[in-house]
Amino acid sequence: MKRAIVWYTTDLRLHDNETLFKAIEENDEVLPVYCIDPRYFETTKAGFKKTGKFRAQFLLESLKDLEQGLRKRGSGLMVLNGRPERLLDELCKEYKVEKVYTKQEIAWDELQMQNATEKSLSNCELIKVENSFLYHKNDLNFVHGKLPAIFTEYRKQLEKNAKVRDLFICPDKINSPNIEEIIWPKIEDLGLSSIVKDSRTAYDFVGGEGAAMKRLNTYLFETHCISKYKETRNGLIGENYSSKFSAALAMGCLSAKHIYHSIMCYEAQFGANDSTYWLVFELLWRDYFRLMMEKYPKQFFLKNGIQKLHNLNFKHSEADFENWKQGKTEDDFVNANMIELRNTGFMSNRGRQNVASYLCHDLKLDWRLGASYFEEMLIDYDVSSNWCNWAYISGVGNDPRNGRAFNLEKQATTYDPEAKYRRLWLGQ
Ligand SMILES: Cc1cc2nc3c(=O)[nH]c(=O)nc-3n(C[C@H](O)[C@H](O)[C@H](O)COP(=O)(O)OP(=O)(O)OC[C@H]3O[C@@H](n4cnc5c(N)ncnc54)[C@H](O)[C@@H]3O)c2cc1C
CATH class of the missing domain: 1.25.40.80 (Serine Threonine Protein Phosphatase 5, Tetratricopeptide repeat)
Structure with a gap:
C-alpha cells in the first residue's frame, strides 16, 4: 500500500492541480493536509501582520470549500495548527507515508520554510511541483x-x-485514510478581528x-x-x-x-x-x-531590489507614512484609494500604481514600507506580484526607465473625471 500526503499551501483547489493529480496517480491513498503556520499571522519587523483579516477570512473560506470538495470525493482535509517542519514528519510516521507532494515555493521566506520541512522529513521524500x-x-x-x-x-x-499545456483533470474519487471532521478556527483564533462588510466594496470576494x-x-x-x-x-x-x-x-x-x-x-x-x-x-x-x-528570491525584499544602485536615500517620516496609510495625505485620489483598501482589502490596479508612486516618488519613503503594508491588507496578496510591482514602480525592479512616477493630478482627471470614485470613498 503506497500512501502519500498532499501538503496544500497556496494551491487550494481540486481542478488543474498537478500536485494532487500526481499524488493520486502514483499512490494508493492520499492524505490532504494544510498547516496553519503561526508565522503567517505574526507581526513582521516592519510592524505589520503578515496576513490581515481580509485574507485570513478568504483563506478560511477557501479551506472550507476545499474540505467539502475533498469529502464529496471520499477524502477530507486534515487542518493542523503549527509549523509544517514540526508536524509533517510525525504525520508521515503515523500514517506510514513515503512521499509528500507540495507546490514548489519561490520566494525567500516560503523557500526557507519548505527547505526546513524537507530536511525534517526523516524517511520521506518531498516532491515539489510547479503548479501556479x-x-x-x-x-x-x-x-x-x-x-x-x-x-x-x-x-x-x-x-x-x-x-499553454492542457489541464489536469479534477479527480472524481480520492482514496484516503479516515480523516476526522475539523473544528474550524475562527478568525479571532488567528489573532484577528472579524470583517465588517463595506457596502461600497468593488466586489464581494468569497474564498474557495x-x-x-x-x-x-x-x-x-x-x-x-x-x-x-x-x-x-x-x-x-x-x-x-x-x-x-x-x-x-x-x-x-x-x-x-x-x-x-x-x-x-x-x-x-x-x-x-x-x-x-x-x-x-x-x-x-x-x-x-x-x-x-x-x-532573485532574496533581492526583491532588499532596499536596492534587483538593481545595483548605491545612493538610494529614503526619507524617514512616520507621520507621512501614517497619513498615507490612513488616507490623509494632501492628494484626494491617493486618499480615496487608501480608504478603499483599509475598508475592503482591495484596490484597483490603477489605484495601486498611483498610491505606490505617491509613496515612492512624492513622499520619497522606503518602498518596502508600502509593500509590507499591502502584504497585510490585500485580500489578493501574492508574494511575487506584490513585491515585484512595488520594486518596479520604485525603480529597483524590472523597469528600464528607473521607476514609474505618475502625475497624480493627471491620473485623477483621466480616470476619475467626475470625481465619483473620490466622492464614494471620501464622502464629500
Ligand atoms: C503596487 C502593486 C501591488 C500589487 N500587488 C498585487 C498582489 O499582491 N497580488 C496580485 O494578484 N496582484 C497585485 N498587483 C497587480 C494588480 O494590481 C492586481 O492583480 C489586480 O488589480 C487585481 O484585480 P483583478 O483580478 O480584477 O485584475 P485584472 O485586471 O482582471 O487582471 C487579471 C489577472 O491578471 C493578473 N495581473 C493583472 N495585473 C497584474 C500585474 N501588474 N502584476 C501581476 N499580475 C497582474 C492578476 O492575477 C489578475 O487577477 C499589484 C499591483 C501593484 C501596482
Whole structure:
C-alpha cells in the first residue's frame, strides 16, 4: 500500500492541480493536509501582520470549500495548527507515508520554510511541483536560456515559442485514510478581528474554488465583460471593470491555465478581440514576476531590489507614512484609494500604481514600507506580484526607465473625471 500526503499551501483547489493529480496517480491513498503556520499571522519587523483579516477570512473560506470538495470525493482535509517542519514528519510516521507532494515555493521566506520541512522529513521524500504558472517552465525556450530582463522581450519570445499545456483533470474519487471532521478556527483564533462588510466594496470576494468558478463563468459567459476588458480595466468602481480573479489566483483556488482555456473556449464561441487577449496578457505579467522572484528570491525584499544602485536615500517620516496609510495625505485620489483598501482589502490596479508612486516618488519613503503594508491588507496578496510591482514602480525592479512616477493630478482627471470614485470613498 503506497500512501502519500498532499501538503496544500497556496494551491487550494481540486481542478488543474498537478500536485494532487500526481499524488493520486502514483499512490494508493492520499492524505490532504494544510498547516496553519503561526508565522503567517505574526507581526513582521516592519510592524505589520503578515496576513490581515481580509485574507485570513478568504483563506478560511477557501479551506472550507476545499474540505467539502475533498469529502464529496471520499477524502477530507486534515487542518493542523503549527509549523509544517514540526508536524509533517510525525504525520508521515503515523500514517506510514513515503512521499509528500507540495507546490514548489519561490520566494525567500516560503523557500526557507519548505527547505526546513524537507530536511525534517526523516524517511520521506518531498516532491515539489510547479503548479501556479500559466506557461510551464520547461516549455520556455528563451534565447541563450536566459529570462529576458524586460517584460516585452519575454512576452514576444514566449508567444513565439511556447504553448499553454492542457489541464489536469479534477479527480472524481480520492482514496484516503479516515480523516476526522475539523473544528474550524475562527478568525479571532488567528489573532484577528472579524470583517465588517463595506457596502461600497468593488466586489464581494468569497474564498474557495466554487466561488472562483462562478466568478469566471459570470465574467466570461454570463456578462461577456471579458470582451470589453481592455477598455474597462482601468476602472475604479464596481465589480465588472476588471475580472476580480486575483484573490482566487493568489490562494490557488483558480488556476491561470483554467482561465486561459476558458478564454479560448469563449473566443471559439463568441470571437476573439483585443480584450480577450488582454486578460491573458495580464496573466503573462503574473508569470513574469513569478519567474523574476524565482531568479532573485532574496533581492526583491532588499532596499536596492534587483538593481545595483548605491545612493538610494529614503526619507524617514512616520507621520507621512501614517497619513498615507490612513488616507490623509494632501492628494484626494491617493486618499480615496487608501480608504478603499483599509475598508475592503482591495484596490484597483490603477489605484495601486498611483498610491505606490505617491509613496515612492512624492513622499520619497522606503518602498518596502508600502509593500509590507499591502502584504497585510490585500485580500489578493501574492508574494511575487506584490513585491515585484512595488520594486518596479520604485525603480529597483524590472523597469528600464528607473521607476514609474505618475502625475497624480493627471491620473485623477483621466480616470476619475467626475470625481465619483473620490466622492464614494471620501464622502464629500
Ligand atoms: C503596487 C502593486 C501591488 C500589487 N500587488 C498585487 C498582489 O499582491 N497580488 C496580485 O494578484 N496582484 C497585485 N498587483 C497587480 C494588480 O494590481 C492586481 O492583480 C489586480 O488589480 C487585481 O484585480 P483583478 O483580478 O480584477 O485584475 P485584472 O485586471 O482582471 O487582471 C487579471 C489577472 O491578471 C493578473 N495581473 C493583472 N495585473 C497584474 C500585474 N501588474 N502584476 C501581476 N499580475 C497582474 C492578476 O492575477 C489578475 O487577477 C499589484 C499591483 C501593484 C501596482
